[in-house]
Amino acid sequence: MQSIFILMMAAPLIGSITNGLVLRSSEAKRAGTLATVCAFISFFCAVILFSQVAWGEGPVEMSWPWIQIGSLSIDWGFRFDRLTSVMGLVITGVGSLIHLYSIGYMSHEKGSYRYFAYLNLFVFLMLVLVSAGNLAALFVGWEGVGLCSYLLIGYWFEDPEKAKAGMKAFLVNRIGDAGFLMGMFFCYQLFGTLDFQKINAAIDAQSGFNVQLMNVAAFFLFIGATGKSAQVPLYVWLPDAMAGPTPVSALIHAATMVTSGIYLIARLEPLFVTTADTNTVIAVIGLSTALLAALIATSQKDIKKVLAYSTVSQLGLMVLALGCRAYGAALFHLVTHAFFKALLFLGSGSVIHALEGEQDISQMGGLRKSLPVTSLTFLVGTIAIAGIPPLAGFFSKDTILHAALVTDFRLWVGGAIVATLTAFYMFRLYSLTFLGNYRGHVHPHESPWVMTLPLGILAIASMLAGFLGVPHEFHWIPNFFEEYLKPVIPPYEFEGTLALSSHSAMFITTGLAFLSSAAALIIFSRAKSVESKSILLRPFRLVFENHFWVDELYGILFVRPFQVLSRLFAVFVDPKIIDGGILLASRATKRLGGVVVLFQTGNIQWYLFLMMIGVVGGMLLLLRGRVI
Amino acid sequence: MKEAVFTFFSLFTLLTAAGVILSRNIIYSAFNLVLCFFGLASLYLLWGATFLSMIQILIYAGAIVVLFVFVVMLLNFEKPTEQKTRFSIIVLSSAGVWTLALILLRVLSKSLGEIPSLETPAKASVRTISKLLFSQYLWPFEVLTVFLLALIVGIFVLARPEKEETP
Amino acid sequence: MILAEKLTSMAYWSHFVSIALFALGLLGFLTRRNALIVLMSLELMLNAVNLLLVQISMRTGTSEGIVLVVFVITVAAAEVAVGLGIILNLYRMKKTVDLGSFRNLSG
C-alpha cells in the first residue's frame, strides 16, 4: 500500500518536473495531456487507497526523520486515514477533471507548460498537506499550496493588476501563516509534539491541560485557517484571486486549497471540541463572513466575482459548522461544495471561453441557446448550491443549519438568511447569464468535449453526492458519510432542547430558498439591464457593489501607514543612517589606507629597514635596560 | 694554536663578508662569498662539526655560489648598472644595524654564556645526525621533502620560456 | 677547566663573529641595490645564524643544532634557486637588476 501511496504523491510531482523543467513544450495539448494523465494516475491511486482504508486494513503510514534538535524531533510523517481519503479523493478527482478541462481552456495559450507544471505541483503539495502526519509537514504543504496559488493567480504576470492580485493573496496569507505558526508553537508547548495522532490521543486521554492555553492555541490555528480559507477579516484576497485562469479558480480557490483551513480544524477536532470560547469566535466569524459575502454577491457584475463571493460565503457556512462543533457537517459541505462550486466555476469558464474573455454579466444573457450543455450543467450547479432538494447542496446545507440550530437559535437565523441569499444571487446570476436576451457583441460558441465532459461528470456528482450524507431528519436513509468518518470524527450529538423542531426548520429554509429563487428568476430573467431600477435599494446596492469598502478600509488602516513607514525607511533610514554608516566605514578605511600607503613604497629594502627598526625597538622595550 | 687558527678564520670570514657587500664588481662579490663560505666551513671544522663543514662546502660553495656566478655571467651580456645608494640611507642603515648588533651581542653573550660548556668539544657524527633526522625530526624532514617538490615545480614554472601567444 | 675557560672566551668571540656576519649581511641587504648582491647578503645572514647554531650545539654536545642547520641549508639552497629564477625573469622584463627600478607594488 505504501508504494501506491508513494505513486499517488509522486505522479503529479513527476508530471510537474517533467513539464516545467524537462519538456517545456509550448503546445498546450501535449503538456496538458501529460499533466492530466499524471493527475488521473494520482486519482486512481487515491481510489485504491480509499478502498483500502474503507474496507481494508486501515490507515497507511510512513515516516522518516526530518529535524532532530535536542528534544525536538520532527518526522516527515505521512498518514492516509479516512479523513485524508475524503480530501484526497476530492483533490485528485476534481483536480484531474479540472486538468482535463484546462487542456481545452488553455488551448490558445502560448507556453502553457508553466501552467500545467504549477497545477500538477499544486496537486502534489495539496496531497502533502492533507496526508501530513504532523503540523510541521502540514505547514510545508500549506506554504506550498500558497506558493502555487500565488504563481497561478499571477499566471498572466504581464498584466500588473493580475500580478498585484497574486501578491495580495500571498501577503494576506502571510498574516494567517503567522497565526498558524504561533498556533503550532503553542501546540508544541502544550503537548510537546506536533504529531496529530499524539496530540489527539493526549487530549482524549487526559483533560488536565490548561484550557486557557488550549484556547489560545486553537485561536491562533484558527487565524491561520481564516487566512487560507478566506474568512473575515482576511477574506479580501480571494475575490481578487479571480485574476487567475478560471480552472485555477475552480480548483484552488473554490474546491481545494481554500478548504484546507476547514481541514486543519477538522483534523485537530479533539482540540477544538474542548475550546468553547474559541468555538464561539469561530461560529461568529463564520456566520459574519457568510452573511457579508452573500450580501456582496447579490450585486456583483463580474460572473467570477459573484462565484468568488459565493465561495467565501459557503466557506463561512462551513466555518459556522465548525464553530458549532459539527465537523462532519462542515466536511460534508466541503465535499459537495467542491463538486458544485467547481462545476459552477468551470461553467463560468466555459462561458468566458465562449465569449472570448468577457466576464461582465451585463454583456451576457440568453446564452441558453448557444451553450446548451454549459447552461444545463450550470443550472444543476445553481440548484445544488441554492439548497433545493434533492440535489447535493440541500443535504449538506441542512446539516449545517441543523447544527447551528442546535447550538444557538441566532446562528440558525443567520444561516437561514445566508441560505436564502445564496439561492437569490445564484439564480440572479443564472438568469442574467443564460436567460433573457443576449446583450453582448461576440458570437458565442459551445466549448469542446474536453471542457463539457468534466462539466457533465461534475453535474452528475452534484446531483448525487448529497445522498452520501442524508441528514438525520430522513432517518430511513443511512448517513454513509458520517459512518465513514466515525473513527476519525465522532458524529455530532444532540444536546438540549431546540427552539424549533428540526423538521420545521428544514421546511422553513427550503421554502425560503424556493421563494428567493423564484423571485430572482422573475426579477432578472426579463431584465433589460443588470441594475435594478428601485431607488429604495440603491443605497444597499452601492454598499454591496463596493464590498462594504473593506479594501479601502484596510488600505487606510494598514496599507497606508505601512507605506508611509516604508517610505520613511526608504528615504531616510536606509540611505542616510545605514548606507551612511557603511560609507563612513569605507571612507575611514580609505583615508587610513592613504596614510598607511606611504609605507608601501614597493621597495623591499625599505620594508626590511622598517622591520629592523621594529626589532630594535621591540628588543629595547623588552629589555628596558635590564641588560644594557 | 687553536685560538690563533680560530681568530684567523674568524677574521677571514668577516673580511670576505665585508668584501661581498662592498665590492663594486659583482663577480668579486661572488668570489668573496665563496671565500666567506670557506671560512665558515673552517670554523665549523674547528668546532668539530666535520660533516656540516663538508656539507657547507658542497652545497654553498659547490652549488649555490656556482648558481650565482652562473646568473652573473648570464646577465653579463649587457652589463647591469647599479645606481649609487644615497648616503643618508647608508648612514641610517648602518646606525640601525650596529645598534641591533650591539643589542644582540649583549643579549647573546649574557644568555648563551650561561649555557654550561662541555669539557671537550663534542663530535657530531653523521650517525647521530641521521638518527635525529629520521626519528625526532622526521616530520620536519618529510615536510621539507614536500617543500622541495613544490620548489621544483615552482622553478620549472619560473624558468619556462614565455609561451608565444597562439591566436 | 682551562679548556672550559678557553671555550667560553672562544664562545664569546664566536658570538661576536656570527653577529658581525649577520650585521654585515643586513647592511648589505639594506644598502646595496643590485638584486644579486641583496640575495648574497641574505645568504650571509642565514650563515650567521648557522654559525651560531653550530657553536651552541657543539658546546652543549647536542646534535639538534646541527640538524637545524641542515634544514636551513636545504631551505637556503631552495631559496637561492627561486630567487635567482625570479631575478632572471626580472632581468628579462626590465633589462636591469637594480631593485630601485622594481616599484610596481608601490601604494
Add this chain to the structure above:
Amino acid sequence: MTLIDFIIAALKAIVILVAVIQVVPVMIYVERKVAALIQDRPGPNRVGPFGLLQPVADALKFLLKEDPIPHYTNRLLYTLAPFLSLIPACLVIAALPIADKAVLFGREITIQIADLDVSLIYVLAIGSLGVYGILFGGWASNNKFSLIGSLRSASQMVSYELPLGLAAVGAVMVFGTFSLREMVIQQEGTLLGILPNWGVFYQPIGFLIFLVASFAETNRLPFDLPESEAELVAGFHTEYGSMKFATFFMAEYMNLATMSGLMTVIYFGGWHLPWVSDAKLLEILGSQNLLCIIQVATYIFKVSVFMFLYVLIRWTLPRFRFDQLLTLSWGSLIPIGLINIVVSAVLMYVLGGK
C-alpha cells in the same frame, strides 16, 4: 700534535702530491701514443727512445714560452683561474687512501694524507670546486667563446654532481660509512667464495652511473663541452697560453687521477689484491713495509687501468650535443640513481644488512 707528527704529515703530503703530479707527464705521453695507435700513425718518436722524453720537451716549451696577459681581460681573475682549477684537484688527493700503513723509524704511518671520517663528502665537495677555475677563467677572458664554455661548464657540473652523489649514496649505504679508508678495509676477502669482495659487485648500477658522471665531472670526451674545439675554439681556455694553460692541463689530469682513484677505492677494493687477504700476504712477506709496497703497486695498477680507459674512450666516442648531455643527466642518470638507492635499500632490508 707534536712537531714530529707535523713534520711527518707535511712530508707525507709533499711526497704523495709530488708522486701524483707525476701522472701528468706520463699521461701526456700515454694519451699521445694511444691517440696515434688508434689513428694509425706513429705518434711522438723523436725525443728520446720511443719519444719517451716528449713530455719533458713539452714542459720545457710551456715554461719557456712568453706568458702574455691580454689587455681586455680581468687581470686578477685571469691569473687566479688556473690555480683555482689546480688547487682543488690537489686537495682532493688528501683524502684518498693509497695503502694501509708503513713502519718507518718505529712509527706506523698511514699511507693517506688525511684520514677524515667524511672523506667521501670531502672528495665530492672539494671536487665540485674545480668548476670555479673554469668559470672565472672563462669570465675573466672577456671572450664570448670562453664565456659560453664557462656557462656550459657550470650547468654541466651542477647537473652531474647529482648523479655522482646519488651513486655514492648507494655505496655509502652498502658500506655504512663515509670514510673511504673504512670502505677499502671492508672490501677485503671474497664474496660468495668466488668474486673478490668489491663494491662494484654490490653496486653495479651505481658504479656505471658514477663512471659516466665522472667523465662529465672531469670534462673529458665525450662530455668535453666546455672546451669543444669544434664549436668554441678552445672553450674556457681560449685566451690562455704557456704555463697558465699548462696549469689547466695539469688540473685536468689530476682530476682524472683522483676520479680513477676514487672509483678504485669505492668500487674496486682499493689497495687489496683480489682473493688474497692482507693478513695472509703479511704472513708470506713477513714485512709490513713490503706489504705496503705491494699495496701501493696494486693501487697504482688499478688506477692506471681506469686512466687508460679514459684515454681509450676519449679517442673512440664522439662528442655529445649540449642538450643531450643535460637530458642524459636529468632524464636518465638521476632517475636511475634514485631507483638504485631505493632498490638497494629494499634489498639490504630484505637480505639483512650488507
